[in-house]
Amino acid sequence: MPRPFRVAGISFDHMHMGDLLRQVHDHPEAEIAGICDPDPARMAGAIANFSIPPDRVFTDVAACLRTDPDLVILCPATADHARHVETVAPSGRAVMVEKPFAASLADADRMIAACRASGALLAVNWPLAWYPTHNMTKRLIDAGTIGEVLEVHFYDGNRGPLYHLADKVEVTPEEVARQKPSSWWYKAAAGGGSLLDYLGYGATLGTWFLNGEAPTHVCATAWGAPGLEVDEHSVTVLRYARGLSVMQTRWGTFSDPWTRQPQPRCGFVIVGSEGTIASWDYDDHVLVQTRDRPDVHPVPAPPLSAPNRGPVEHLIHVIRTGAPLHGPLDPAISRTGQRIVDTAFASARERRELPLAG
Template sequence: MAEKAAYRVAVIGFAHMHAGDQIKQIMGQPAAQLVGVWDTETARRDAVSDDLNVPTDVRYEDLNHLIDQADPQIAIVCSTTGEHTELVELLAPRGIHVILEKPFALTLEDADRMINAADSNDTLLAVNWPLAWYPAHFTTQRLIAEGMIGDVIEVHYYDGNRGPLEHEHGKKDLGKASLEKKSASWWYSPEFGGGSLLDYLGYGSTLASWFRDGEMPDRITAQTWGPVGLRVDEQSVVTASYPSGLSTFQTKWGTFSDPWTIQPAPACGFVVVGTEGTITSRDFAPAVHVQTTAHPEPVAVPVDEARPDQTGALAHVLHCLDTGSQPSGPSSKEVSRKGQQIVDTAVLAVSSGRITELLGSATPLGSTGTADRNAFAEGKIA
């Protein structure tokens, strides 16, 4: 029996530093073959590609040439968030399945355009939320689904890192980036999806929607903070009102340390409260800590070993293609859209300074809060 050919995969865009991680995923996946890489900035593409020994013959200067000549079946998009929609609408009609590096979209309207493009062309659309592949968090989801803590009534999230410019390619111990350097980066440009709220809230809101089995809040309040002179925030606090009570989501660029090296305080991750117990789930932790009504003293539960389809977005999508299934959990467009609803509503809440009802398909962005949403996107409100 002939061995099945590997799926042809391309990486499109290197604006997001996770592009290198995605190339490593492809190279480490026997069922995948890296057939093309492209970016608007050749030097940025080559800096990562040189480090990872990406062959020069798969480095393309023109995106259309990559599509035509390399003929990828899957594209992993690591562009700025603001370019996601344009790229999905280019790729999906060519029959190419798309994995978007988080965040999902700049706006809910953009998310719906991407979903429509994928559905109309019978292609898969998945979002890579790295936190979804942390064993602590998928172990938490399993325990919730098994009824360990009863019905979920609160989810509290705090996450972030030292700052996006502290992790530039090939540089370590950069110190604190200057205001001038920040202002020149897309990470600090609202029109491209900059700011800690747009960068990190989607993690919390998407995984919280997963933990709550799709339950959504009714209303949201939010505040952001950023140094004078920046057009985006570096910290946000969002409060979501559910029928069962209040949940909180906090984002921070400027944590004391990066959680993947040293877990800072406050610790990054989730606390999930149920009617019959709680789960504390920290990023990268080897165990989650569970309280129950039967055993109030916290118990350390070792994290689950990842299934093959839980090791990353690419592995998940390959599993879907092999089995004829759709992406599930936080990677799915359905759960990611719920997370985007919360993000967009939080943006409006920041801009208006008011308690804001949840945005959704029944409340198009064009008819509610457009001026406030545009003010945030233009950097007038941080």
């Protein structure tokens, strides 16, 4: 029987760590080699959910790496992404960083350089990259169904990052209010805010839809409730050679899109020269109109198939076979998204349109 594929999870700052470890736990050929966080209390849920024994629980990264993982999943606060990758990359282990890519383009380039120096694989996971609707949208674009892509419209977010835990377990408003003053999500120095949390989704998948094309200029504005260090709503306009695209991020949607879609709906609308596609998060179909069939009609978006149904399964396949990374997970695509995010952040601060950074 072949050796199980071993995965280590380091840093529980982001609640997605629990979701990713569940994918490891449920994979028939994988095992959790170790988990690590400086605060043992933050690992308690994963220890209980996945029956992780004490000898696989660490507060020291170096000790965790000695468990000989094939893949290291990192879920630190955004501002700590580069430091964590630079710590792990010299081991040569494959690294998957949970979105967003980084707090800045300079940090993203540090991460790319660290992995290149050791030959370690670097992937950036964007959960929206695994939604059947958005994958169907990419297939329709590549098939020429809507012609040349002219505009990408994106609106996404949730009620706020503290309203849910791993597995989308809901948190009460009272507990949210208690945590908010000390949470890294609401600290500027930690990389908090809706723009840094969600614009990378739209910018990265938008770049994927555009086959890697980058905008020339970016103009953004952002708003946060009085007393907050970070934004809760941002609007970004991207100027391309052929027109404009618009992306909004929102902490404070009327409902979480995984329970019921709010209005505006969360997801994408793609406008092409020969048609349009509405690609909503969590749906089982996209809505299409073309010149040959101008009435809006549904096109099924079937579930993804193995070995590409999610990031853990996909990376096991990539590492074992040398297959290419799924589009948005590729650091080259994610780097263009980071260029957009950096420029948007600076534009909102300076209150003017800026040429694309980097």
